[in-house]
C-alpha cells in the first residue's frame with residue numbers, strides 16, 4: 001500500500017518533532033525548511049529560551065530525541081515579588097521533575113540531521129504562497145509550523161474570541177550569558193528558574209541554560225511593561241549593549257542580585273533577541289486561494305507571551321497531538337472537520353489552560369492566585385505543589401481564579417507543618 005504523504009513547513013522544534021514522529025509512524029514526510037542544520041547552529045538567532053517542563057521532556061524522550069540527558073539541571077522555581085525598593089515575599093518550590101533549557105540552535109540543528117537519518121525528505125526552501133499551493137496539491141496533509149512568520153498569519157485567521165489581546169503586553173529582551181554567579185544571589189536553595197516580579201515595571205527571570213557549544217551558562221529574559229522603567233531595550237542594537245542595559249536595571253531595581261549579575265557577558269553575538277508581539281490564537285484551518293486547506297501547530301497556531309514559559313511546551317504538545325490524530329484517522333481524508341477536531345482536542349487537553357495560565361501572569365495578580373502564592377511563601381508544600389502544576393497548567397484551574405476555591409486548596413495543606 002502507498003504511504004500517505006505529509007508535508008511539514010518549518011523546522012523549529014514543533015515542526016521537527018511532528019515530522020520525526022510521523023516518519024517513525026511510517027508516513028512519507030517532507031520537511032520544508034528555510035534553514036539547513038548548519039544554518040540553525042551557526043547563523044540563526046534562537047527563537048526563544050526553550051525552558052521546557054517534564055511532560056515535554058517525556059514526549060521528546062519517547063521519540064529518542066532527548067540527546068542532552070538532564071542538562072542543565074533546573075530543579076524548580078524561585079519567585080520574588082518586588083512591590084517597592086526591597087525584595088518582598090518569596091516563593092521557592094521544587095518541580096515534580098527537572099526542567100530543561102537547551103539552546104534551540106543546537107536542538108533544531110541536531111533534530112534536522114536526525115530527521116534525515118530516520119528517512120525523512122528534507123527540502124531547503126523558503127516557502128511562499130505559490131510553493132505552498134504546489135505542496136498542498138501534492139500531499140495528503142500539509143502542516144504549517146513556521147512560527148510567527150507573517151505569511152502564516154495571513155493564511156490562518158486570528159481567533160478573536162480566544163486570542164484575548166490585540167496588542168503586545170510586554171516588550172522583550174532575551175540574553176544568553178556567561179559569568180552569572182548564582183551563589184551570590186541571596187538565599188539560593190537550589191538550581192532554579194529565578195523570577196522577579198515588579199508590579200510597576202514587569203518581570204525578569206534567570207534560567208540555567210545549555211548553550212549550543214555544550215557549555216552551561218544562563219539566560220535572562222526581561223518582560224518590560226511598555227513605558228515602564230524596565231522598557232529600556234528598544235534602541236539597543238547588539239546583545240553586548242543589551243547586557244549592559246540589563247546590568248544597569250538590576251543595579252538600580254534589584255541591587256541584592258547585582259553581585260551575582262555584574263560579570264555577565266553575552267555567550268556569542270547571536271545569543272540575544274528583542275521584540276514584542278501580541279499573544280495570538282489562530283483558526284485551525286488555513287484556506288489557500290485555490291481552496292486547498294492546511295493546518296497549523298506550534299507558534300503558528302498559538303503564540304504565547306514567554307512570561308510563563310509555555311510556548312515551547314505548547315508546541316511540543318500540539319505536535320504530539322497532531323501525530324496521534326493523524327494515526328487515528330487511518331485512511332480517511334484529512335479534511336476541514338479533521339483539522340478542527342484535531343485542534344480542539346489539543347485546546348481541551350492542554351492549549352486552553354496553558355494559554356489562560358500564561359495570560360494570567362501578564363495581568364495584575366488576581367486575589368485567588370495571590371492568596372495561594374502567599375500561602376506558598378509560608379508553606380513549602382504549597383510552594384512545591386504550585387510549581388509542580390506548571391507541568392500541566394489545567395491543574396491550576398478552577399481554583400486559581402476563584403478566591404473561595406483557592407482558600408479550600410490552601411486548607412488541604414493545613415495539616416502540614418509550616419516553616420518556622
Ligand SMILES: Cc1cc2nc3c(=O)[nH]c(=O)nc-3n(C[C@H](O)[C@H](O)[C@H](O)COP(=O)(O)OP(=O)(O)OC[C@H]3O[C@@H](n4cnc5c(N)ncnc54)[C@H](O)[C@@H]3O)c2cc1C
Pocket residue numbers: 009010011012013014015032033034035047048049050051052104125126127128145146147148149151172173174221273297298299300304306308309310311312313314315
Ligand atoms: C524571548 C522568548 C523566550 C521564550 N521562552 C520560552 C520558555 O522558556 N519556555 C517555552 O516553552 N517557550 C518559550 N518561548 C516560546 C518558544 O520559544 C516558542 O514557542 C517555540 O520555540 C516555537 O517553536 P515553533 O517550532 O512553533 O516555531 P519557531 O521556533 O519559530 O520555528 C519556525 C521555523 O520555521 C521556519 N520558517 C518560517 N517561515 C518559513 C517559510 N516561509 N519557509 C520555510 N521555513 C520557514 C523558521 O526559520 C523556523 O526555523 C519563548 C519565546 C521567546 C520569544
